Structures are given as C-alpha cells and as structure tokens.
Amino acid sequence: MRTNRRTFIGVSAAALLSGSRLAFAEKKYDDGATDTEIKLGHAGPYSGPASAYGVIGKGIEAYWKMVNDQGGINGRKVNFVTYDDGYSPPKTVEVVRRLVEQDKVLCLFNTLGTPSNTAIHKYMNQKKVPQLYVATGASKWGDPKHFPWTMGYQPDYNTEGQIYAKHIMANVKDAKIAVLMQNDDFGKDYVDGFKKGLGGDAGKIVKLVTYEVTDPTVDSQIIQLKDTGANVFLNVATPKFAAQAIRKAADIGWKPAQYMTNVSASVAAVLKPAGFDNAQGIITAAYLKDPTDKRWADDAELKVWREFMTKYMPGANQGDGNYVYAYTVSYLMHETLKKCGDTLTRENVMKQAANFQKFRVPGLLPGITINTSPTDFFPIQSVQLEAFKGESWELFGEVMSAESA
Structure with a gap:
C-alpha cells in the first residue's frame, strides 16, 4: 500500500483534475512483459x-544481446529463453510447456522444425500464446482462420515445390524424376507442392523414397534412385541428409539435374561437407542474400550484418547462411515488438505481426518484402532461383511466386 500511496502523491493535482491519463495506467501487459x-x-x-x-538459435541470442546493448526495445531488455529440443517432437512439447507455464514467456519466437511445431500447434492456440515466425515453411502456418496464434516466416514449402516443378518441366527434356523425402510433415508438404506444380505430369516421378531422421545415412535410398535411370533428383532433406545425398550421388556416378530445398542451402553446413565438386549446378530457391555470393561483397546490408557477426559472434562461420536467416527473422520480431509500444499483450503482438505492408528487412533479396494481414499469415511469398557454381550460389531469373513461376 505504501508504494501505491507514494505514486499517488507524486502526481500533481492539476493532472488529476484535468483528467490526464497517467503513463503507467496506459501500459498493458500479459505474462512475459513488464516495464523493464x-x-x-x-x-x-x-x-x-x-x-x-x-x-x-545462437544467432538469435546474439541479436538480442546487441539490442539490449543498444538500450532494448522501448526501454525494455529482451530476455531470450531458449532450450534444446533435439528436433524431437515429444521433447519440444516438454520444453514449450515449460516456457509457457513456468517461464511464462510473452510468446514463442522462431521455434524450429515442421514436426516440432506441429506437436505444439494446437496447444499454443488453445493457450492463446503467439507461436510467431516459426522456422519452417509448412503451409499450415498460414491458417489464421483455424490457428490465429501461429504465423510462419519463410516462403512456404508448397509454393517452393511448385516452382521447382515448373522449372523442371520447362528446362529438362524427357524428365524422369527421382525424389528423396524426409518422412514427416516437412517432406510431405514439399512433395505435395511439387506434385501440384507438375499437374498432369505428376507421372514423371519415377521413384520416391523416404528416410527417417533417426536413420544413420541415406546411402541405400540414393542407390535405389539412381537405379531408376532418373535424370532429375529432387532432394527434400534437412542439412545432414542433404549433404549425404549429394555426396553419395557423386560417389556412385549419378549425375542428374539436382534440385534441393532452400532449408538445406547453407554453403557451410551442406555444400562444403558434400564436396563443392559434387554440388556443381544444384538449383534451389532463395529469399535471403547468401554471404558467399560475391555480388553481395560490398552490399550495405550485409556489411552491417558482418559487423554484427564480428562483434557478437566472433569465430562463427560467416559463410553459413543460417546466420543471415537468424538476423532477418530477429529483425522482423524486433520491429513487431517495437510496434506494440506499451501494449505488450499477446493479442497485440499478433495484431502487429499481421500488419506489415511492403516492409523491408535487411538481408532479404531485392524485391522481396514482408507483407501480412489478418487474413494473410505468410510474411514472405516470393523467391528467386539460384544455382551452385564454384564455391557459392549464383542467382538467376526473376523474383517469383508460385503464380508467376
């Protein structure tokens, strides 16, 4: 009571008589937000x-350290609480319940993996806690009618799959397509989009084989695919297995036209382990500036990113595009929280996230901006194709969406 009384006495009579609203009375908070x-x-x-x-996660952690060193967001420091879930959905459920019910976070930010986010999807919406800018491109994250507390970030896998299909049909004569697919929602969403893009040519898929994330290698699957005589290889895999697949294809002398998902496009984490010689000509879809691409050597946005990396992540591999991803998604979250002002409620966080028009995030490719609305939870809907040459990616063609592919 003493604290409240002092607060009251500190307010001038004139302010009270004039009906002025006090600053502290205007602030609104949910769990996970305070004055500080x-x-x-x-x-x-x-x-x-x-x-x-x-x-x-490490890159995001470093980003918030930078923000806090600069004074925080509207005077508040960001407390980034992160746990290891091992890419195991049951573990994700465990740590997310801890974040929501014990740590009492304002929202979840950039939880990673399609199967992992699927495991907490209903829970987060039942709890009405934002599951924001998830690190997966599954199309299910853009369903505000049924899941108003979940929003994606990157281009959706379904759209990306359609674009690859259209490019193959336009550029590969007598295509016979072999597909390696991770056996979960991530893989299925990609392949569904790919088949949709093929349309009446879906029969050109001559073989589809799957693998489990618990498998030690995908060597046997690649041998099966080569034996079909396919001249196109769609590599729908996460980094460890994508690299294995590229290397194994080279080892057994299989030289199809290769297409690989954007989530495995890291030069440092995938292409280098696979062997640069083995990766020549692989095509993927990009929406971020790749730090190994020489065209961005003097780019102002990546210069700022490199300065951030040098100061806050000394010793980290600046050739790993995952760090650019971490920076861009954190920048968007930063802007979302800034727009919330002193109304740091979960409802307002989602409201601000769903209100971006042509917002430029440093690190996105030219021509790609953030666009959302209460009925559109897909912030990024455009990509540009790129091919691996030498030791880096080279962009080609125009920025496009599934409709313009």
Missing part, C-alpha cells in the same frame, strides 16, 4: 539429427 523486460521463448535443435540448425 520482454521475455521470448524458443526451442531449437542444438543437438540431434538437425543440429546444423542450432546456429540459428
């Missing part, structure tokens, strides 16, 4: 079969 702190929750694979993505 914003608490964000995150789960990622710092261990396990997708541990190559662990650098994303």
Whole structure:
C-alpha cells in the first residue's frame, strides 16, 4: 500500500483534475512483459539429427544481446529463453510447456522444425500464446482462420515445390524424376507442392523414397534412385541428409539435374561437407542474400550484418547462411515488438505481426518484402532461383511466386 500511496502523491493535482491519463495506467501487459523486460521463448535443435540448425538459435541470442546493448526495445531488455529440443517432437512439447507455464514467456519466437511445431500447434492456440515466425515453411502456418496464434516466416514449402516443378518441366527434356523425402510433415508438404506444380505430369516421378531422421545415412535410398535411370533428383532433406545425398550421388556416378530445398542451402553446413565438386549446378530457391555470393561483397546490408557477426559472434562461420536467416527473422520480431509500444499483450503482438505492408528487412533479396494481414499469415511469398557454381550460389531469373513461376 505504501508504494501505491507514494505514486499517488507524486502526481500533481492539476493532472488529476484535468483528467490526464497517467503513463503507467496506459501500459498493458500479459505474462512475459513488464516495464523493464520482454521475455521470448524458443526451442531449437542444438543437438540431434538437425543440429546444423542450432546456429540459428545462437544467432538469435546474439541479436538480442546487441539490442539490449543498444538500450532494448522501448526501454525494455529482451530476455531470450531458449532450450534444446533435439528436433524431437515429444521433447519440444516438454520444453514449450515449460516456457509457457513456468517461464511464462510473452510468446514463442522462431521455434524450429515442421514436426516440432506441429506437436505444439494446437496447444499454443488453445493457450492463446503467439507461436510467431516459426522456422519452417509448412503451409499450415498460414491458417489464421483455424490457428490465429501461429504465423510462419519463410516462403512456404508448397509454393517452393511448385516452382521447382515448373522449372523442371520447362528446362529438362524427357524428365524422369527421382525424389528423396524426409518422412514427416516437412517432406510431405514439399512433395505435395511439387506434385501440384507438375499437374498432369505428376507421372514423371519415377521413384520416391523416404528416410527417417533417426536413420544413420541415406546411402541405400540414393542407390535405389539412381537405379531408376532418373535424370532429375529432387532432394527434400534437412542439412545432414542433404549433404549425404549429394555426396553419395557423386560417389556412385549419378549425375542428374539436382534440385534441393532452400532449408538445406547453407554453403557451410551442406555444400562444403558434400564436396563443392559434387554440388556443381544444384538449383534451389532463395529469399535471403547468401554471404558467399560475391555480388553481395560490398552490399550495405550485409556489411552491417558482418559487423554484427564480428562483434557478437566472433569465430562463427560467416559463410553459413543460417546466420543471415537468424538476423532477418530477429529483425522482423524486433520491429513487431517495437510496434506494440506499451501494449505488450499477446493479442497485440499478433495484431502487429499481421500488419506489415511492403516492409523491408535487411538481408532479404531485392524485391522481396514482408507483407501480412489478418487474413494473410505468410510474411514472405516470393523467391528467386539460384544455382551452385564454384564455391557459392549464383542467382538467376526473376523474383517469383508460385503464380508467376
């Protein structure tokens, strides 16, 4: 009571008589927000079969350290609470319940993996806690009618799959397509989009084989695919297995036209381990500036990113595009929280996330911006194709969406 009384006495009579609203009366908070702190929750694979993505969580952590060093967001420091879920859905459920019910975070930010996010999808919406800018491109994250508390970030896998299909049909004569697919929602969403893009030519898929994330290698699957005589290889795999597939194809002398998902496009985490010689000509879809692409050597946006990396992540591999991803998605979250002002409620966080028009995030490719609305939860809907040459990616063609492919 004493604190409240002092607060009242400190307010001038004139302010009270004039009906002026006090600043502290205008502030609105949910769990995870105070006058001095914003608490964000995150789960990622710092261990396990997708541990190559662990650098994303580290990059995000470094970003918030930079923000806090600069004074925070509207005077509040960001408390980024992150746990290892090992890319295991049951573990994701465990750590996310801890984040929501014990740590009491304001929202989840960039939880990684399609199967992992699927495991908490209904829970987060039942709890009405934002599951924001998830690190997966499954199309299900853009369904505000049924899941108003979940929003994606990157281009959706379905669209990306359609674009590859259209490019293959336009550029590969007598295409016979072999597909390696991770056996979960991530793989299925990609392949569904790919088949949709093929349309009446879906029969050109001559073989589809799957693997489990618990498998040690995909060597036997690649041998099966080569034996079909396919001249196109769609590599729908996370980094560890994508690299294995590229290397094995080369080892057994299989030289199809190769298409690989954007989530495995890291030069440092995938192409280098696979062997640069083995990766020549692979095509993927990009929406971020690749730090190994010489065209961005003097780019102002990546110059700022490199300065950030040098200061806050000394010794980290600046050739790993996952760090660019971490920076861009954190920049968007930063802007979302800034727009919330002193109304740091979960409802307002989602409201601001769903209100971006042509917003430029440093690190996105030219011509690609953030666009959302209450009925559109796909922030990025465009990509540009690129091919691997030498030791880096080279962009070609125009920025496009599934409709313009």
